[in-house]
Amino acid sequence: MKATVKLFAGARELAGQEQIEVELPAEATVAQLRAALLADYPALGPLLPHALFAINGDYATDQSDIPDSAEIACIPPVSGG
Amino acid sequence: MKATVKLFAGARELAGQEQIEVELPAEATVAQLRAALLADYPALGPLLPHALFAINGDYATDQSDIPDSAEIACIPPVSGG
């Protein structure tokens, strides 16, 4: 499946885009997503190991499955407040 | 010496006056002041054991001496805030 990943802050700056697309196997996990992003977008390399992912607005773990047409977001370490 | 003692809050209410006078020996301490007030103003009985005294605007202990013409205040337990 093709997954669209929203980017924010430093990740958006590194990629030069607000969102990116990546091809994933069916029933992929977040760990597989992270690996695919690292392969396809090496510019994200400095941030990806520290980033979390959110699926449909909730934090996911590396073991979380990615449902079809989920809203996926890459969440680099936050700094609000 | 004759000492004038300012009263506040419940002490003022119990005595019915904003300040009271009491006769003290020369070089009296706060402990002597407390005893003299208890004898001359029995209405203050419920509060005096819990009250502190201030001399010239600073908290005193029972051992503190009372200088001539000091400003003396009876400070019942405080409840600001």
Add this chain to the structure above:
Amino acid sequence: MPELTQQPLDTAPLLSSAQSPQAGAVVLFLGVTRQQTDGRETIELHYDAYEKMAIKELTALETEARQRWQLVECTIVHRLGCVPLGEASVAIVTASPHRHAAFAAGEWLIDTLKERVPIWKKEHWADGTTEWVHPKGMKK
């Protein structure tokens, strides 16, 4: 500099003087007249003070807080006279480069004010009675 006032407390100037480029954090505490106390109903509170000494003690509190924590602002304002339900009797503003100091100093200031500063409140209960509040076990 602390202040005693008969007027309703105005927090806007307190906050704007605390918000400076040196302050990463500003904490404002307001003590508010509460309706229920241990199951009894309050209509309003009246505050009285030994004003000259209260200012002296409040100034000492501000000085001590600035010694204990790194503060760029520290101000206490206490209202005297009648304070109706839901209105503030005391405002304490603290500002610090890092936030923990502003929280810790604010809480220490109100805790210590309640132990040391010669200000008293009189409860006006809903049943028509009044009562000066003199907590037992006052610390020296």
Add this chain to the structure above:
Amino acid sequence: MPELTQQPLDTAPLLSSAQSPQAGAVVLFLGVTRQQTDGRETIELHYDAYEKMAIKELTALETEARQRWQLVECTIVHRLGCVPLGEASVAIVTASPHRHAAFAAGEWLIDTLKERVPIWKKEHWADGTTEWVHPKGMKK
């Protein structure tokens, strides 16, 4: 209910809605743009958010704070976009019958917001460079 806004934060309505006869204590925390950070000089900060999720996480924080402490009010407002020196990026107001809860909840809310809520700041340094802030060691 939390709020994200591009406008300067207005504390007056936050404070007045928190001051009720049920609240003995109101605590307002403001996070302010500081000029000096580790010896470097900031000109201004810019905040960005994953807005939909930020609102969800801020709402969860308010709910969790109300479960942990007895609060009669609990509101978080975060500013986005440019926040100049000395202006507030975040306002958190907590109100409780007794003061310790309002202080503890306020401090927990800002600490936890900084760990969990998808909002980011970009430093605009005095030397003309900019830098998104991504603290290492982020907790899950």
